[in-house]
Amino acid sequence: MNLKEFAxxxxxxxxxxxxxxxxxxxxxxxxxxxxxxxxxEMNFEPNPFASNLRRQKNKTIAVVVPDITNHFFAKVIExxxxxxxxxxxxxLIYFTLDSYLKEVATLRLLxxxxxxxxxxxxxxxxxxxxxxxxxxxxxIPFVFFDRVCEEIEAAKxxxxxxxxxxxxxxxxxxxxxxxxxxxxxxxxxxxxIKRKIGYIDALTQNNIEVxxxxxxxxxxxxxxxxxxxxxxxxTQKDVDAIFASSENLSIISYQVCESLGINIPQQIKLIGxxxxxxxxxxxxxxxxxxxxxxxxxxxAATILFKSIEKPHIDYSDTLIQLNSSLVKRNSTN
Amino acid sequence: MNLKEFAxxxxxxxxxxxxxxxxxxxxxxxxxxxxxxxxxEMNFEPNPFASNLRRQKNKTIAVVVPDITNHFFAKVIExxxxxxxxxxxxxLIYFTLDSYLKEVATLRLLxxxxxxxxxxxxxxxxxxxxxxxxxxxxxIPFVFFDRVCEEIEAAKxxxxxxxxxxxxxxxxxxxxxxxxxxxxxxxxxxxxIKRKIGYIDALTQNNIEVxxxxxxxxxxxxxxxxxxxxxxxxTQKDVDAIFASSENLSIISYQVCESLGINIPQQIKLIGxxxxxxxxxxxxxxxxxxxxxxxxxxxAATILFKSIEKPHIDYSDTLIQLNSSLVKRNSTN
DNA sequence: CTGTTAGCGCTTTCAG
DNA sequence: CTGAAAGCGCTAACAG
Numbered sequence: 001m002n003l004k005e006f007a008x009x010x011x012x013x014x015x016x017x018x019x020x021x022x023x024x025x026x027x028x029x030x031x032x033x034x035x036x037x038x039x040x041e042m043n044f045e046p047n048p049f050a051s052n053l054r055r056q057k058n059k060t061i062a063v064v065v066p067d068i069t070n071h072f073f074a075k076v077i078e079x080x081x082x083x084x085x086x087x088x089x090x091x092l093i094y095f096t097l098d099s100y101l102k103e104v105a106t107l108r109l110l111x112x113x114x115x116x117x118x119x120x121x122x123x124x125x126x127x128x129x130x131x132x133x134x135x136x137x138x139x140i141p142f143v144f145f146d147r148v149c150e151e152i153e154a155a156k157x158x159x160x161x162x163x164x165x166x167x168x169x170x171x172x173x174x175x176x177x178x179x180x181x182x183x184x185x186x187x188x189x190x191x192x193i194k195r196k197i198g199y200i201d202a203l204t205q206n207n208i209e210v211x212x213x214x215x216x217x218x219x220x221x222x223x224x225x226x227x228x229x230x231x232x233x234x235t236q237k238d239v240d241a242i243f244a245s246s247e248n249l250s251i252i253s254y255q256v257c258e259s260l261g262i263n264i265p266q267q268i269k270l271i272g273x274x275x276x277x278x279x280x281x282x283x284x285x286x287x288x289x290x291x292x293x294x295x296x297x298x299x300a301a302t303i304l305f306k307s308i309e310k311p312h313i314d315y316s317d318t319l320i321q322l323n324s325s326l327v328k329r330n331s332t333n
Numbered sequence: 334m335n336l337k338e339f340a341x342x343x344x345x346x347x348x349x350x351x352x353x354x355x356x357x358x359x360x361x362x363x364x365x366x367x368x369x370x371x372x373x374e375m376n377f378e379p380n381p382f383a384s385n386l387r388r389q390k391n392k393t394i395a396v397v398v399p400d401i402t403n404h405f406f407a408k409v410i411e412x413x414x415x416x417x418x419x420x421x422x423x424x425l426i427y428f429t430l431d432s433y434l435k436e437v438a439t440l441r442l443l444x445x446x447x448x449x450x451x452x453x454x455x456x457x458x459x460x461x462x463x464x465x466x467x468x469x470x471x472x473i474p475f476v477f478f479d480r481v482c483e484e485i486e487a488a489k490x491x492x493x494x495x496x497x498x499x500x501x502x503x504x505x506x507x508x509x510x511x512x513x514x515x516x517x518x519x520x521x522x523x524x525x526i527k528r529k530i531g532y533i534d535a536l537t538q539n540n541i542e543v544x545x546x547x548x549x550x551x552x553x554x555x556x557x558x559x560x561x562x563x564x565x566x567x568t569q570k571d572v573d574a575i576f577a578s579s580e581n582l583s584i585i586s587y588q589v590c591e592s593l594g595i596n597i598p599q600q601i602k603l604i605g606x607x608x609x610x611x612x613x614x615x616x617x618x619x620x621x622x623x624x625x626x627x628x629x630x631x632x633a634a635t636i637l638f639k640s641i642e643k644p645h646i647d648y649s650d651t652l653i654q655l656n657s658s659l660v661k662r663n664s665t666n
Numbered sequence: 667c668t669g670t671t672a673g674c675g676c677t678t679t680c681a682g
Numbered sequence: 683c684t685g686a687a688a689g690c691g692c693t694a695a696c697a698g
Binding site for chain 2: 094148
């Protein structure tokens with residue numbers, strides 16, 4: 001069933017029907033109603049490919065994230081979807097699994113007009129931004145969230161990572177911790193770097209020497225990270241806290257402590273970025289730094305849709321910073 | 334940049350270039366190579382809308398799931414994406430948030446040829462399947478996973494829910510529990526019904542009377558569920574175990590026990606369907622029934638792609654059943 | 667307010 | 683092996 005046939009059933013021309021379906025002001029309310037009614041009855045909707053082709057624009061966006069089993073990213077995507085739904089957008093989803101090459105390949109796939117815009121959170125490996133610059137060159141609107149790229153002028157939605165990490169570190173210091181290990185999820189990503197800076201600043205301000213032996217630069221390989229942390233904890237016997245800069249590293253910290261027979265929080269306290277606040281509930285020793293993921297998704301989608309719909313306006317200096325919060329159990333540790 | 338311009342740059346006709354890009358056998362290897370090389374260099378890819386319009390088929394699928402913050406669904410989607418990536422498919426994602434109306438609206442949105450096929454897990458509320466039948470009528474290939482619809486003949490990928498629930502109940506019985514509450518996440522969904530049957534069968538086979546006062550039919554409203562479970566636990570003082578039939582209900586069970594000051598697992602043991610095996614690690618009192626989510630995604634995608642690519646073959650009697658597993662901590666409870 | 671017509675960018679007969 | 687031309691289904695400029 002196509003528009004032409006559908007129009008015939010109404011004894012109208014295709015153009016009139018098309019205009020009616022698109023709620024054009026040059027169609028009488030009466031015919032509009034007639035068209036809309038039959039369309040609903042016959043469940044007719046115009047072919048989106050033809051429509052997109054003709055209009056040269058398109059209500060599909062891509063969301064490119066490292067990993068959707070991370071509760072934070074999952075919730076962000078729900079935030080994006082809720083706005084998309086409302087505005088009639090469709091979402092294509094792609095995972096980089098923190099691989100730079102996969103990120104490059106995915107963006108290449110998206111550079112041919114398949115999508116009207118892109119919402120993007122960088123892979124932990126990404127260290128070169130030419131593939132992002134290519135998006136700008138091709139005039140494809142995009143918005144960064146969480147793992148943003150500092151070097152590129154673009155709309156960005158984040159939390160204040162430095163402050164959050166500072167607070168978390170302070171929280172540990174106040175509880176008497178002095179030898180706090182920091183697990184850095186990426187040497188390149190601004191997000192992780194800022195978290196590290198917050199950690200270092202808090203130590204320095206409290207006159208505690210920063211010991212680089214306690215800073216672990218992790219990779220995207222889980223097994224490697226487990227080995228590295230095991231090594232750290234067995235060589236640095238006096239570590240009294242772990243600060244994990246990502247959800248995955250929080251999980252790993254648990255596993256390693258457990259396998260080494262280290263008691264949390266008696267021997268080592270654990271704090272980490274994670275939106276799986278359940279974790280904090282399941283185990284009182286764990287304190288989560290939680291980001292407002294749903295709102296981040298909302299904001300990112302809102303900006304992207306604006307920049308798709310108003311291409312003449314430049315949104316590339318938009319920076320939205322929301323606040324994260326410390327989720328801890330009542331005074332148990 | 335379109336095909337015509339690109340062809341001009343090569344001194345070839347559009348048709349030749351098109352055929353070369355699509356690896357047609359009637360093009361010489363030499364020109365193919367020449368075309369492919371320049372295409373890569375100029376990062377040229379044909380407009381997917383024009384291509385889909387002309388071909389009348391399309392390498393985009395939709396994934397419709399209740400909720401992506403559920404670790405199980407997130408992992409299934411990663412399983413789907415890994416196959417999609419490999420086969421050059423794109424994934425549109427939609428969430429029903431367990432709302433029947435949203436499910437209907439979403440499928441309606443997809444019935445106009447936007448996608449080549451659909452992978453679907455039903456909302457907990459869904460009780461009427463006309464919207465699914467509409468897909469069949471329109472010849473849109475689709476595959477159910479996990480929350481399948483028994484009444485409709487279609488390709489399905491699930492786990493053996495009855496057996497898994499039976500084993501879980503047996504596990505509790507072996508540990509001395511006699512008053513096991515069962516939290517049913519949906520009165521309609523086959524998945525939950527089968528879990529309930531497994532639970533009932535295990536009790537019956539062990540000569541334990543099934544007390545309907547211990548079976549709680551939950552809704553999609555978290556707050557209501559918390560209240561209902563609180564009520565159950567305060568009126569049925571002898572409950573010694575909770576069996577939660579979904580991840581969300583497992584989480585709620587924790588929260589309610591905690592707020593009532595009930596010690597898990599001393600007073601009440603907890604077992605539940607959940608793919609967040611982390612939970613089992615964080616708290617030894619929790620035993621997870623974990624489904625092979627990634628593989629379920631793989632299987633569902635594989636079947637869907639087959640039925641898109643070979644429309645003459647009928648896959649609607651395909652049923653793949655994988656095994657779930659009990660994730661428990663070493664003898665701690 | 668409605669109809670006619672051209673053309674979006676691609677693929678695919680058909681012709682050579 | 684390559685090119686010319688038609689047409690997928692829709693929308694928008696133009697005409698009335």
